[in-house]
Amino acid sequence: MVAFENFIVTPDLYASKGSRFTNYIIDLIIFMLIAFGTLFLLATLFYALAEDTSPMDNFINGLENINPLLDRLLTAIVLALLYFSTETLLKGRTVGKYITKTKVVLVDGTNPNALEYLKRSFSRVIPFEALSFLGAEGRGWHDTISKTYVVDIQKYQAKLKAHDSLEQIGKNIENE
Template identity: 40%
Template sequence: MTNETFKIKESMYAGKGKRFANYIIDRILVTSLFSAVGILLGVMAESSGDYEMLMWLEHINPVVDYLVTGVLFSLYYIVFECWTQKTIGKMLTKTIVVDENGNKPSVGSIIGRSLCRMIPFNHFSFLGSKGRGWHDSLSKTYVVDVKTQEEQKQLFESLNKLGEIGEEDFD
């Protein structure tokens, strides 16, 4: 019996264009959500006459702003990737987050992956030669093209079954 395990190969990686599209789509969606919350806070402040929260937001420390924004973006990625293995951007580009065996990553890997996005310049790290971002390599996850990965996994499993059938002849 063969003991081989399916492994993700570089040929399955989502292309840089799809990765960039994922980033832009998700960024626009989350930024739009932040804007809607800001408008809602403005309307609530105007109707109540309590402008304290708006004043705090207007004069927020840049480090606090970076951390709050990073945590909120991380929550978006954590919720979607834990639930479906993909964000809305990945849904549109037909890509998915997997572990090295093509399976759903652990919750810990997804949390780590999401928090690694707060590393400065991480957003452009996937533009390197292999097309994997720091948040991918540090969390041992991969963003792959769904169709390519499914085809390769199916081929791998079919070849393994053929190998098992052949081994029965020697028992």
């Protein structure tokens, strides 16, 4: 069993900026496919089953003429909810993070709770936030606001295993 006692996530464990950018692009594509796919499926079902299609016609027409600021806000909220759902259900991972072998953890190496994932997800609504991980430390505003870290899983597990081994050695010496 791996212990998290006295474990600290250090910059050498952080996912690279390239991995972070890849995560962003993959997740954005997946989330857009989910959003558009869901809307397409619902519209198709509505048109197939409803006798009066005017409500759907009005809805689609309204989407075409939506205020650009409202469009951006609604899109950001939908993306935040998709990030929240995905990272919560997959314990700190998204499709992009699975592909790049990265995950979200807290400073002590444990998994964030739902509130931390919620902070992380809704911090993404901040304008230009997607570019914030390009700073010197490679952590985005959604990381710093939620106090989370995106780590390279191989490096993280290796350090956690080494840490656990040292903890076990210390306990064996104390017991003698």
